[in-house]
Amino acid sequence: MVQKQLYTTLNNGISMPLLGLGVYDMYKKDAEQAVLWALETGYRLxxxxAMYENEVEIGNAVRESGIARKELFITTKVHNTEQGFDQTLRAFDESQRKLNCEYIDLYLVHWPIKVTRKDTWKAxxxxxxxGRVRAIGVANYLIPFLDELATYGNIVPAVNQVEFSPYLYLENLLKYCQTKQIQLQAYTPLVRGQRMNDPKLLFLAQKYAKTPAQIILRWALQHxxxxxxxxxNLARIKENFDxxxxxxxxxxxxxxxTFHENFRVVEDPMELF
Structure with a gap:
């Protein structure tokens, strides 16, 4: 039985599933198969x-699934090497061509590259x-980047996708985004498995008769x-949705x-840009 998904309403009124499948570091048939499994399980996001080099496979899986396009929410992002106004317009066209779908639901600036982020946002x-995309947003934007964007942007980002977990609990960023009606989205929420043996987490997993991963994901959703x-992995895909x-x-x-320890598995955007 497919479980009921939770949805959020973005600041422009469109609906987005709260839980989705990330496909970083998946290629060819593995990427296609993972998406098919996820869609069969009940994922809709x-x-x-572009940086992941699997948009073609994702698009193939979406069409092969037979699920109505309007039931799905597809996000992609402009590659760092393709930022800038004209370059971003071309990059969007290329992503849509590779995905081979009627429209993209959410398009993000992947990283806040200093010399191009303003022109990229304008694009x-x-x-x-x-009307070529249903919503736009950013990724890896901490508060200083969001403050800067507010000085030149005419549209408030619908989504800000950042590294976020109990071990990197960016409470101030979460509150900032809530105040600005920007939906915060967590990538690498499971810290690539590096804290699954934390005794504090294991205690709670036992208490709720759930896995450590399920505790972490539920914590994020409740925030x-x-x-x-x-x-x-099919078993993990199902586990993460349960x-x-x-x-x-x-x-x-x-x-x-209180698990927060400023633990990152991806580079700190403030140190890069």
Missing amino acids: IDTA LERIYSE GVSTIPKSA VFDFKIDAVDMSIID
Whole structure:
């Protein structure tokens, strides 16, 4: 039985599933198969990027699934090497060609590249104003980048996708995004398995009769954070989606909030840009 998905309404009124599948570091048939499994399991949000070099396979899986396009939410992102106004317009066209779908639901600036991020955002605004994408947003934008964008952007990003987990609990960024009506979305929410043996997490997993991964994903969802765990393994894909039949109580949510140790598995955007 397909479990009921949770949805959020973005700041432009469109609906987005809160839980999706990330497809970073998946290629060829593995990427296609993972998406097919996810869609069969009940996922309706698939997150890819030009940088991942698997947009063709993602598009193939979407069509092969037979699921109506309107039921799905497809995200992709402009590659760092393709940023800039004209380059981004071309990059969007290329992503749409590779995905081979009628429209893209969400298009993101993948990283806040200093010399191009303003022109890149302006290109996203153009694409959105022309009705070619349902929503636009950013990725890896911490508060200083969002503050800067606000000085030149005419549209508030619908989504900000960042590394976020109990071990990297960016509470100030979450509150900032909530205030600005920007949906925060977590990538690498499971810290690539590097904290699954944390005794504090294992205790809660036993208490709720769930896996450590399920506890982490449920914690994010209860904070109103969209989350896109990556897996190409059918059992893990199913496990990561089996988080809608329980709720973490307020006391335990507060305890998980204290797991923060500024632990990153991806580069800190502030140090790069």
